[in-house]
Amino acid sequence: MNADTLIAPGPPKNFELRPKPSVSGVDPGDLLEVSMGPQHPSTHGVFRMDVVLDGERVVKLKPVFGYLHRNHEKIGENTTYLGSMPYTDRLDYFCSLTNNWAYALTVEKLAGLQVPEHAEYIRVITAELTRLQNHACLGGFLLQDMGASGTPLMYAFREREKILDLFESLTGARMMCNYMRFGGCRCDLPPGWLEQTKQVVESFPQFLDEFEALLNENEILMSRTQGVGVLPHDLAVNAGITGPMLRASGVNYDIRKVDKYGIYDRFSFRVPLGEHGDVYDRYMIRVLEMRESLRILQQCLPNIPEGPIVDPKAKLRGFRPKPGEAYGRIEAPKGELGFYLISDGTPNPYRYRVRPPSLINLTILEDMCLGHLVGDVVIILGSVDIVMGEADR
Amino acid sequence: METLEQIKTRIEAAIAGARLVIIQNGSPAGQHSLLVDNEHGLAVAEFLREAADLRFDYASNVTGVDWLDAVVKKTIKVKQVIDGVEKELDQVVEEKKPGYLEAIYHLYSMELKHGPLVLRLRTGDRGEQNHVPSLTSVWRGAEFQEREIFDLYGVIFDGHPDLRRILMWDEFKDFPMRKDYVEPDDYEYEPTAHDEVLEKAASHNAPKATG
Numbered sequence: 001m002n003a004d005t006l007i008a009p010g011p012p013k014n015f016e017l018r019p020k021p022s023v024s025g026v027d028p029g030d031l032l033e034v035s036m037g038p039q040h041p042s043t044h045g046v047f048r049m050d051v052v053l054d055g056e057r058v059v060k061l062k063p064v065f066g067y068l069h070r071n072h073e074k075i076g077e078n079t080t081y082l083g084s085m086p087y088t089d090r091l092d093y094f095c096s097l098t099n100n101w102a103y104a105l106t107v108e109k110l111a112g113l114q115v116p117e118h119a120e121y122i123r124v125i126t127a128e129l130t131r132l133q134n135h136a137c138l139g140g141f142l143l144q145d146m147g148a149s150g151t152p153l154m155y156a157f158r159e160r161e162k163i164l165d166l167f168e169s170l171t172g173a174r175m176m177c178n179y180m181r182f183g184g185c186r187c188d189l190p191p192g193w194l195e196q197t198k199q200v201v202e203s204f205p206q207f208l209d210e211f212e213a214l215l216n217e218n219e220i221l222m223s224r225t226q227g228v229g230v231l232p233h234d235l236a237v238n239a240g241i242t243g244p245m246l247r248a249s250g251v252n253y254d255i256r257k258v259d260k261y262g263i264y265d266r267f268s269f270r271v272p273l274g275e276h277g278d279v280y281d282r283y284m285i286r287v288l289e290m291r292e293s294l295r296i297l298q299q300c301l302p303n304i305p306e307g308p309i310v311d312p313k314a315k316l317r318g319f320r321p322k323p324g325e326a327y328g329r330i331e332a333p334k335g336e337l338g339f340y341l342i343s344d345g346t347p348n349p350y351r352y353r354v355r356p357p358s359l360i361n362l363t364i365l366e367d368m369c370l371g372h373l374v375g376d377v378v379i380i381l382g383s384v385d386i387v388m389g390e391a392d393r
Numbered sequence: 394m395e396t397l398e399q400i401k402t403r404i405e406a407a408i409a410g411a412r413l414v415i416i417q418n419g420s421p422a423g424q425h426s427l428l429v430d431n432e433h434g435l436a437v438a439e440f441l442r443e444a445a446d447l448r449f450d451y452a453s454n455v456t457g458v459d460w461l462d463a464v465v466k467k468t469i470k471v472k473q474v475i476d477g478v479e480k481e482l483d484q485v486v487e488e489k490k491p492g493y494l495e496a497i498y499h500l501y502s503m504e505l506k507h508g509p510l511v512l513r514l515r516t517g518d519r520g521e522q523n524h525v526p527s528l529t530s531v532w533r534g535a536e537f538q539e540r541e542i543f544d545l546y547g548v549i550f551d552g553h554p555d556l557r558r559i560l561m562w563d564e565f566k567d568f569p570m571r572k573d574y575v576e577p578d579d580y581e582y583e584p585t586a587h588d589e590v591l592e593k594a595a596s597h598n599a600p601k602a603t604g
Binding site for chain 1: 418419420421422424450451452453454456458497499503506509511532533534535536537538545558559560561562569570
């Protein structure tokens with residue numbers, strides 16, 4: 001792993017759109033079509049893949065979406081700006097606080113609101129805690145998909161409980177936090193919360209050491225993930241892949257570094273990059289990102305300033321931004337989460353769009369799976385890190 | 394990054410006949426956008442990806458917007474002879490502006506780390522002329538998102554490799570994100586044998602005329 005360097009050059013010209021495997025010489029009667037999902041524990045929700053197999057090798061794979069579609073964007077257009085905030089929790093229900101932040105950030109861009117420093121610090125703390133619990137659980141789920149039933153996942157869930165307890169005492173809810181507001185956050189820190197958070201952050205490296213000692217050089221993990229589901233650098237960029245998946249392919253692109261939204265320019269942290277772009281790299285990137293998140297938290301927690309929690313100019317009632325549009329994005333644990341809003345001067349947005357990283361990261365699922373065994377499809381899908389609440393909206 | 398005016402001038406110099414318009418954005422975000430005509434859409438996209446010190450290699454967000462047909466009221470002066478005297482009168486004239494569907498691309502550069510550049514494509518109207526060129530051959534990240542716009546707005550992307558519905562089911566007829574979409578009373582309703590059976594039962598149970 002090499003931080004802060006770009007490993008391969010940019011995308012080549014005449015990039016081949018959709019590489020097809022050669023199935024010549026195979027009698028079509030020998031091919032077997034399997035419908036994986038939507039009710040299957042390995043698909044991480046109601047997701048379905050139409051897989052065509054030659055023996056045990058995948059020759060074709062088509063993802064099928066829409067089982068959890070409730071037209072979130074139409075609901076957003078028929079609700080006030082603030083009314084959509086609790087709905088954003090339900091997009092990626094593992095990471096409601098980063099969803100809140102992405103939406104609040106976009107509305108702040110649209111209406112030109114400022115965020116007080118106190119609130120910015122709380123936003124960074126909650127977002128990094130969210131990243132910690134998401135990445136820890138993803139490692140557990142990936143091992144669960146590989147057949148390590150329970151143990152690593154329960155270790156990750158034990159740590160997640162501690163973080164969810166913090167969310168509960170701060171926001172009142174463990175998963176559906178609905179915490180951020182335009183121009184700040186909803187309520188101030190409860191007494192003793194910072195000390196509790198410091199304890200969690202101090203004890204987290206112990207869990208990571210244990211987790212890595214258990215898994216990093218585990219023979220089964222290595223033999224099942226190394227060289228599986230390789231995503232080349234140029235394909236990852238062209239297909240709009242973001243987040244840990246993109247960085248596992250060696251592209252140095254972290255929106256916390258590129259956009260420097262919030263106050264991320266004040267903290268020093270590194271961007272872990274993979275070299276091979278396989279499932280093992282995607283697992284390792286997440287472990288390394290947890291260490292960097294802990295570094296951010298350690299810099300953030302002692303320096304949190306006093307001050308107001310919400311911009312006093314921000315109006316809660318009768319909130320009507322001037323006509324215009326804005327696209328805002330953040331580095332959510334799963335990738336680039338963006339919101340695109342068009343205002344026509346009324347209390348409801350004219351257009352409310354969510355850019356879902358879970359959906360777009362599945363664009364290259366077929367390319368990664370072709371030629372692999374059907375059992376590897378489960379692991380490759382697990383390493384993408386999807387939540388169907390966000391992909392289907 | 395260069396300003397939008399400079400990028401527009403460069404595109405116009407490189408691609409003969411490209412008609413570009415800068416659409417101003419009224420919000421403090423300042424993300425003004427570039428409206429591209431449909432014939433040169435693909436060429437402009439390829440130029441933006443390949444041109445040195447632009448290198449927009451990453452299409453982040455692709456989305457659609459529906460703009461309804463609008464009636465614009467205008468007041469014009471009309472000269473009229475009333476009782477032998479020529480007078481100037483105000484007359485309100487209604488002018489129909491056809492609506493259109495838009496596809497909006499937010500482009501970034503991963504190589505040079507700049508952006509966003511907002512690209513807009515417009516259809517002729519909301520009816521038959523609902524075609525725009527697909528940019529999936531330039532940025533594959535647009536593949537699922539263009540399918541989604543086709544599914545929810547009914548924009549047809551010419552040249553898309555796999556243009557099917559993505560979120561709604563294949564048999565679904567309407568486009569739910571359009572502003573004039575009306576929900577059916579019952580999504581689940583299907584005329585099944587069940588109704589016929591009920592009718593038969595009703596006629597069977599009706600009191601029979603004796604005679």
